[in-house]
Amino acid sequence: xxxxxxxxxxxxxxxxxxxxxxxxxxxxxxxxxxxxxxxxxxxxxxxxxxxxxxxxxxxxxxxxxxxxxxxxxxxxxxxxxxxxxxxxxxxxxxxxxxxxxxxxxxxxxxxxxxxxxxxxxxxxxxxxxxxxxxxxxxxxxxxxxxxxxxxxxxxxxxxxxxxxxxxxxxxxxxxxxxxxxxxxxxxxxxxxxxxxxxxxxxxxxxxxxxxxxxxxxxxxxxxxxxxxxxxxxxxxxxxxxxxxxxxxxxxxxxxxxxxxxxxxxxxxxxxxxxxxxxxxxxxxxxxxxxxxxxxxxxxxxxxxxxxxxxxxxxxxxxxxxxxxxxxxxxxxxxxxxxxxxxxxxxxxxxxxxxxxxxxxxxxxxxxxxxxxxxxxxxxxxxxxxxxxxxxxxxxxxxxxxxxxxxxxxxxxxxxxxxxxxxxxxxxxxxxxxxxxxxxxxxxxxxxxxxxxxxxxxxxxxxxxxxxxxxxxxxxxxxxxxxxxxxxxxxxxxxxxxxxxxxxxxxxxxxxxxxxxxxxxxxxxxxxxxxxxxxxxxxxxxxxxxxxxxxxxxxxxxxxxxxxxxxxxxxxxxxxxxxxxxxxxxxxxxxxxxxxxxxxxxxxxxxxxxxxxxxxxxxxxx
Amino acid sequence: xxxxxxxxxxxxxxxxxxxxxxxxxxxxxxxxxxxxxxxxxxxxxxxxxxxxxxxxxxxxxxxxxxxxxxxxxxxxxxxxxxxxxxxxxxxxxxxxxxxxxxxxxxxxxxxxxxxxxxxxxxxxxxxxxxxxxxxxxxxxxxxxxxxxxxxxxxxxxxxxxxxxxxxxxxxxxxxxxxxxxxxxxxxxxxxxxxxxxxxxxxxxxxxxxxxxxxxxxxxxxxxxxxxxxxxxxxxxxxxxxxxxxxxxxxxxxxxxxxxxxxxxxxxxxxxxxxxxxxxxxxxxxxxxxxxxxxxxxxx
Numbered sequence: 040x041x042x043x044x045x046x047x048x049x050x051x052x053x054x055x056x057x058x059x060x061x062x063x064x065x066x067x068x069x070x071x072x073x074x075x076x077x078x079x080x081x082x083x084x085x086x087x088x089x090x091x092x093x094x095x096x097x098x099x100x101x102x103x104x105x106x107x108x109x110x111x112x113x114x115x116x117x118x119x120x121x122x123x124x125x126x127x128x129x130x131x132x133x134x135x136x137x138x139x140x141x142x143x144x145x146x147x148x149x150x151x152x153x154x155x156x157x158x159x160x161x162x163x164x165x166x167x168x169x170x171x172x173x174x175x176x177x178x179x180x181x182x183x184x185x186x187x188x189x190x191x192x193x194x195x196x197x198x199x200x201x202x203x204x205x206x207x208x209x210x211x212x213x214x215x216x217x218x219x220x221x222x223x224x225x226x227x228x229x230x231x232x233x234x235x236x237x238x239x240x241x242x243x244x245x246x247x248x249x250x251x252x253x254x255x256x257x258x259x260x261x262x263x264x265x266x267x268x269x270x271x272x273x274x275x276x277x278x279x280x281x282x283x284x285x286x287x288x289x290x291x292x293x294x295x296x297x298x299x300x301x302x303x304x305x306x307x308x309x310x311x312x313x314x315x316x317x318x319x320x321x322x323x324x325x326x327x328x329x330x331x332x333x334x335x336x337x338x339x340x341x342x343x344x345x346x347x348x349x350x351x352x353x354x355x356x357x358x359x360x361x362x363x364x365x366x367x368x369x370x371x372x373x374x375x376x377x378x379x380x381x382x383x384x385x386x387x388x389x390x391x392x393x394x395x396x397x398x399x400x401x402x403x404x405x406x407x408x409x410x411x412x413x414x415x416x417x418x419x420x421x422x423x424x425x426x427x428x429x430x431x432x433x434x435x436x437x438x439x440x441x442x443x444x445x446x447x448x449x450x451x452x453x454x455x456x457x458x459x460x461x462x463x464x465x466x467x468x469x470x471x472x473x474x475x476x477x478x479x480x481x482x483x484x485x486x487x488x489x490x491x492x493x494x495x496x497x498x499x500x501x502x503x504x505x506x507x508x509x510x511x512x513x514x515x516x517x518x519x520x521x522x523x524x525x526x527x528x529x530x531x532x533x534x535x536x537x538x539x540x541x542x543x544x545x546x547x548x549x550x551x552x553x554x555x556x557x558x559x560x561x562x563x564x565x566x567x568x569x570x571x572x573x574x575x576x577x578x579x580x581x582x583x584x585x586x587x588x589x590x591x592x593x594x595x596x597x598x599x600x601x602x603x604x605x606x607x608x609x610x611x612x613x614x615x616x617x618x619x620x621x622x623x624x625x626x627x628x629x630x631x632x633x634x635x636x637x638x639x640x641x642x643x644x645x646x647x648x649x650x651x652x653x654x655x656x657x658x659x660x
Numbered sequence: 661x662x663x664x665x666x667x668x669x670x671x672x673x674x675x676x677x678x679x680x681x682x683x684x685x686x687x688x689x690x691x692x693x694x695x696x697x698x699x700x701x702x703x704x705x706x707x708x709x710x711x712x713x714x715x716x717x718x719x720x721x722x723x724x725x726x727x728x729x730x731x732x733x734x735x736x737x738x739x740x741x742x743x744x745x746x747x748x749x750x751x752x753x754x755x756x757x758x759x760x761x762x763x764x765x766x767x768x769x770x771x772x773x774x775x776x777x778x779x780x781x782x783x784x785x786x787x788x789x790x791x792x793x794x795x796x797x798x799x800x801x802x803x804x805x806x807x808x809x810x811x812x813x814x815x816x817x818x819x820x821x822x823x824x825x826x827x828x829x830x831x832x833x834x835x836x837x838x839x840x841x842x843x844x845x846x847x848x849x850x851x852x853x854x855x856x857x858x859x860x861x862x863x864x865x866x867x868x869x870x871x872x873x874x875x876x877x878x879x880x881x882x883x884x885x886x887x888x889x890x891x892x893x894x895x896x897x898x899x900x901x902x903x904x905x906x907x908x909x910x911x912x913x914x915x916x917x918x919x920x921x922x923x924x925x926x927x928x929x930x931x932x933x934x935x936x937x938x939x940x941x942x943x944x945x946x947x948x949x950x951x952x953x954x955x956x957x958x959x
Contacts, residue, residue: 427777429719429720429721429775430718430719433720436721437720440721444767447763447767448760449760449761449763449764449767450757450760450761450764455757455760459756459757459760462756463754463756463813466756466804466807466808466813467811467812467813469804469808469956470808470811470956473953473956473957476804476808476952476956477949479804480797480800480801480804480949480952483756483759483797483800484793484796484797484800484945487763487792487793487796487797488793490763490767490789490792490793491789491790491792491793494767494770494771494774494785494789497771497774498770498771498774498775498785499774501721502719502721502771502774502775502777503774503775503777503782504777574751574752575752577752584811585811585812586810586811586812586814586817587812588751588812588814589811589812589813589814590754590756590812590813590814591751591752591753591754591757591813591814592754592756592757593752593753593757596749596752596753597735597752597753597757597761600734600735600738600739600749601731601732601735601761602731604730604731604732604734604735604738605727605728605731607730607731607734608726608727608730608731608734608875609727611710611730611871611874611875612710612714612723612726612727612871612872612874612875613871614710614871615710615711615712615871616711617710617711617712617713617714617870617871618713618714619713619714619715619716620713620714620715620716621715621716621717621718622715622716622717623717624717624776624777624778624867625778625866625867626778626779626780627780627861632777632778632779636779637779638779638782638783638786642783642786643782643786643789644786644789644790645786646787646790646934646935646938647789647790647793647794647938649935650935650938650942
């Protein structure tokens with residue numbers, strides 16, 4: 040059975056590589072190539088989903104040594120934690136491949152050959168980086184597959200010189216990140232192709248500043264990839280905003296999560312435990328949490344300033360990764376404390392971080408697909424020009440609304456559930472760890488700023504006015520090929536928000552079943568299910584030392600009350616027996632609304648932008 | 661019985677919110693040496709507006725926004741402990757939920773403003789969003805302070821924390837900060853920047869008329885009463901008498917006092933510019949952070 044799963048893993052990667060070889064021959068027939076690429080990706084994706092279901096719910100596997108392509112021995116690890124990330128990669132790459140079929144018509148003056156060579160390689164690279172269990176040979180192959188393929192995808196519109204420049208910068212920085220991790224591994228005493236387990240053992244024998252250097256190098260390396268401040272700002276907004284939208288969705292939704300994956304693996308799995316080795320967990324937890332909070336704040340504030348819709352989304356990815364990193368930092372810090380109740384909260388915090396990984400993959404992918412649809416329909420991603428699209432693209436507008444509410448953390452959508460988990464744990468920890476309260480408050484404050492980003496994104500694209508004067512072509516709703524993946528992702532946004540308890544349980548299973556770390560041992564031994572309860576598919580947390588029912592989020596109940604109140608409101612508007620009529624916008628009777636007197640995106644939140652000018656990422660007028 | 665408590669919540673808030681609005685208008689008039697409308701005028705306004713024609717610019721968001729605003733505030737008031745007594749819904753929400761649902765109300769106002777396509781409305785929306793970002797932390801920290809005092813994020817824990825664990829310097833500071841932010845919470849002078857009737861003509865609401873405007877107005881009235889209620893419940897636990905109905909009475913008395921304060925401050929202060937207001941809010945945020953800090957260290 041074990042070998043079967045590893046066999047299927049290699050099979051799925053083989054299918055992806057095969058796709059990269061075959062599909063480009065059909066690239067002249069653009070639609071056909073798209074469908075073929077989708078078919079290969081879907082088959083590989085379903086195999087991966089099957090694997091991840093097995094390892095999460097049935098049996099998590101241990102490391103095995105496999106010889107790839109007949110000459111490259113590589114340790115592979117299919118435990119439930121890897122399975123969780125594989126599922127995210129599989130779902131998002133299938134959605135994005137389907138979306139590409141119609142969307143790539145947009146680039147009629149570019150050949151699709153390189154796109155369909157690199158798309159499956161990129162996916163295979165991400166799958167590989169999740170499953171290889173070393174930091175040297177296998178890691179290098181996986182990292183380079185992922186990085187080089189995505190480099191060509193980012194550079195897709197190579198006829199614009201600024202795109203090539205941004206893509207080159209992306210490549211250079213990712214290679215630096217790779218070097219940092221590689222050097223970190225060698226300093227830790229890893230030989231070529233040693234499994235993480237062996238690296239951890241040799242790290243355990245090291246003394247002095249060596250462990251500190253190792254963790255710092257690896258954290259920086261994965262931090263580059265995960266786009267933490269200040270490294271994310273160097274490459275992410277440029278790279279993610281110029282790539283074709285389905286690729287942006289994968290870069291932001293999935294690829295940067297491989298960095299998060301690396302950080303979690305490093306700080307929970309790569310910790311030697313013997314008498315001589317002391318891991319300064321509190322220090323590292325605090326460092327990571329500080330990076331997280333700074334990233335979430337700065338990234339989100341910079342996002343608010345953007346007028347290019349894809350740059351806005353890209354900066355906001357940095358902000359959202361900040362939430363995840365903050366959750367990891369808080370978890371590392373509390374996990375390495377001596378207090379029982381902090382340890383429990385650490386488990387909940389890491390659940391929140393992983394939950395947010397999932398949620399962010401879905402809603403950020405969806406948002407990029409939405410802005411892609413807008414780009415497809417109007418040829419514009421400038422929020423100063425867009426506006427009023429709800430009239431022409433109602434379905435995309437509603438989907439964008441759901442995604443925006445999700446990322447802003449409005450209940451009952453998905454962002455709420457995970458942000459609630461992160462913020463509530465840091466506030467509950469507050470009585471013992473004051474800095475976590477401050478961080479929690481900053482995170483809460485930042486989610487209001489996130490809201491402002493998406494009020495802008497949604498408002499200036501779909502409501503307000505502008506397109507009728509600035510866009511020459513006839514704007515119409517995108518076809519079913521681009522709507523279907525968005526539908527599915529929007530539905531996921533709602534499901535992931537309404538039944539958080541199911542996801543809590545799944546993530547708890549992920550950690551309980553995956554072996555080889557103190558964290559999974561704690562998940563098994565501390566009986567977390569005695570402290571986290573199901574309340575109408577919502578979550579109630581009860582931790583000893585706090586008041587009974589310390590925190591709870593029950594989106595179903597909120598949804599029901601809200602729906603009832605909404606019906607009452609609807610009845611109220613109809614209560615007078617009145618009629619409805621459309622009317623022109625009223626500008627005090629002097630003028631009608633026109634391109635000269637409409638409100639531009641660049642004027643939005645001027646006072647706030649001025650106040651946060653010091654955070655950088657400002658847009659020149 | 662369980663349902664009854666929720667019904668009482670709804671009836672009290674929906675029934676009395678226009679009355680408090682009427683009192684504010686009357687007091688404004690008195691301070692400004694006018695006669696002023698009768699105290700029940702807001703009821704007449706609502707009823708009249710509900711009967712009028714529904715004018716729209718022809719998109720769904722415009723119609724949905726006022727309903728969402730109204731629904732969000734009704735959701736919140738259904739689960740708050742009116743009469744210092746929790747109801748069956750209170751256990752399903754914690755303060756983070758309450759904060760996010762309140763935010764949804766603000767978002768709905770913005771959505772309405774943006775979808776009305778009016779330039780003035782968008783100026784108003786921009787200002788409203790800034791106000792929300794800068795004032796919401798004060799609300800959040802008031803509730804978080806309670807949560808830290810009583811060690812739990814549940815609505816009942818946080819709302820009753822001062823009553824359960826007593827006053828302290830942190831609470832006193834937060835009380836002052838809350839009062840300083842009150843005008844901004846309810847959008848009154850000197851912080852009615854986003855509506856600013858004589859400058860941007862009701863801002864976000866300029867395009868609204870008839871039933872949709874009625875819903876927005878009702879939303880604003882209930883929100884105003886909610887913030888007054890919040891202040892009374894958190895900071896005046898001594899109003900508890902031990903009897904549910906008497907508690908509601910004393911709470912309403914407290915709300916009346918807060919309402920009088922709102923009108924006196926509002927009617928005597930000129931409106932600030934947005935960048936002045938932002939600086940003021942920044943000070944409030946720092947002060948409330950201090951209050952939270954003091955609370956954590958038990959001061």
